[in-house]
Amino acid sequence: MQILDGKIASQSVKEQLAAEVHQLLAAGNRAPHLAAILVGSNGASETYVASKVKNCAEIGFESTLIRLNADVSEEELLNTIRQLNEDPKIDGILVQLPLPKHISEPKVIETISAEKDVDGFHPVSVGRLVQGLETFIPATPYGIMLMLEHYKIPTKGKHAVVIGRSNIVGRPMSVLLSSNHPxxxxxxxxxxSHTPDLAAVCRQGDIIVAALGKPEFVTADMVKEGAIIIDVGITRVEDATAKKGFRIKGDVAFDQVSPKASYITPVPGGVGLMTIAGLMKNTLVAYKRTLQ
Incomplete structure (x- = not known):
């Protein structure tokens, strides 16, 4: 069993990006610029956004963090996005999800300019992905593909089982894994949730991508020997014995499943770090388009 270490794989991606940014700056160009909007003060969202800002600095990007109160009106948020759309010095825009219930996530996603949609959620980005055209790939599936590439894991002809059908991970992951790609x-x-005998289906999988948001859902009896396990889940589970009062759990029962796996991602330290790597790569692509 080999651990698919997101720290090692993401560092490799970031070093490549940093070298490219260094060359661009040396040629007299401005730095790429990512703008993030954070609505409210959700603890997990705060952590994610802080990590994105930190990674921007490490690579040589500029970043802007816009904080809005949880009770901000939908129209005020949309106007903030429109202003960023019009700013020629902003290359990528992301709005950290989830949003308060009074705000429509689809409306927010559709308001972000497709040219600056570095999260890869805009309908234009999704449509181009399905058609196999160049586009912004949703950051988590993109990060998973980058991890498979880093560790040179063969996928051709394998049966991949994706648990979860969200627009953010499950659906785009299924498109990428089935595409004509190395x-x-x-x-x-x-x-x-409506799949009959889900465990039996999982046992057929050479690759399992667990992206349903239920801690330790995938257990050893659901996995065949030698399977490749990609755990996308990241849930805070209360634990009085932990220093912070909680532990981070994935969708896979790691201690049970890892002895049967050929490769497995840990949580934390796996897919989450690759998500940020995918986001950074998308931001550099958006920036280079503006240069052209």
């Missing part, structure tokens, strides 16, 4: 060409099954 780390695609899988036969893909998507499972969800």
């Amino acid at each position: 780390y695609g060409n899988c036969t893909v099954t998507i499972c969800h």
